[in-house]
Amino acid sequence: DAGVTQxxxxxxxxxxxxxxxxxxxxxxxxxxxxxxxxxGQGPQFIFQYYEEEERQRGNFPDRFSGHQFPNYSSxxxxxxxxxGDSALYLCASSLVVAGEALAKNIQYFGAGTRLSVL
Amino acid sequence: DAKTxxxxxxxxxxxxxxxxxxxxxxxxxxEYVYWYRQIHSQGPQYIIHGLKNNETNEMASLIIxxxxxxxxxxxxxxxxxxxxxxxxxxxxxxxxxxxxxxGTKLNVKP
Numbered sequence: 001d002a003g004v005t006q007x008x009x010x011x012x013x014x015x016x017x018x019x020x021x022x023x024x025x026x027x028x029x030x031x032x033x034x035x036x037x038x039x040g041q042g043p044q045f046i047f048q049y050y051e052e053e054e055r056q057r058g059n060f061p062d063r064f065s066g067h068q069f070p071n072y073s074s075x076x077x078x079x080x081x082x083x084g085d086s087a088l089y090l091c092a093s094s095l096v097v098a099g100e101a102l103a104k105n106i107q108y109f110g111a112g113t114r115l116s117v118l
Numbered sequence: 119d120a121k122t123x124x125x126x127x128x129x130x131x132x133x134x135x136x137x138x139x140x141x142x143x144x145x146x147x148x149e150y151v152y153w154y155r156q157i158h159s160q161g162p163q164y165i166i167h168g169l170k171n172n173e174t175n176e177m178a179s180l181i182i183x184x185x186x187x188x189x190x191x192x193x194x195x196x197x198x199x200x201x202x203x204x205x206x207x208x209x210x211x212x213x214x215x216x217x218x219x220x221g222t223k224l225n226v227k228p
Contacts, residue, residue: 004161031214033214033215035216035218041220042205042218042219042220042221043162043216043218044218045215045216045217048214048215050214055214056213056214056215058215088159090161090162092161092162094214096214104150104167105214106152106164106167107164107214107216108164109154109161109162109163109164110161111160111161112160112161
């Protein structure tokens with residue numbers, strides 16, 4: 001049973017460019033969340049997709065956008081890259097269970113995509 | 119979400135129990151306590167979570183105080199592979215996202 005997979009593992013871009021990161025959730029999961037982790041810090045929540053819609057969003061500018069496909073996989077897009085966007089981008093998947101508190105929802109993380117902006 | 123406070127770093131001898139404390143004094147009655155760990159350059163790994171009662175699984179035990187204002191993650195027999203940053207997170211009832219703090223860097227030494 002494959003876990004959460006992310007691609008690519010590493011990426012180098014220059015300022016002003018655009019980037020797309022991809023995530024395949026764990027088998028059976030329907031929700032994908034994206035996090036940004038700067039060096040030496042804990043992950044920061046970007047947004048979450050469920051039923052192909054953005055459901056929750058953290059404090060990130062609209063340069064950060066995403067998409068969820070019918071097979072539950074997801075993409076994270078970042079436009080007009082800044083040096084400060086250099087980070088490890090993590091995808092986490094989970095399964096929403098009807099009638100169950102969202103707080104009980106365990107998220108499983110992928111290994112991440114390391115983005116370097118030069 | 120309630121804030122958590124963890125020590126910046128801890129040391130533990132290999133084979134001994136590692137007890138990692140977490141303070142969450144502003145936790146609400148319907149908020150869960152989660153623990154994740156992150157080994158260098160990997161994604162966070164789920165360890166355990168709980169609401170009120172103590173919990174145990176194959177990885178660890180979670181002890182939550184009766185007033186729920188603090189908790190302790192216990193790794194019963196730490197190995198060198200347990201060296202990682204451990205995050206204690208309080209998750210709100212109606213939110214499906216995590217706010218990570220800085221965590222505790224656990225150093226397991228031979």
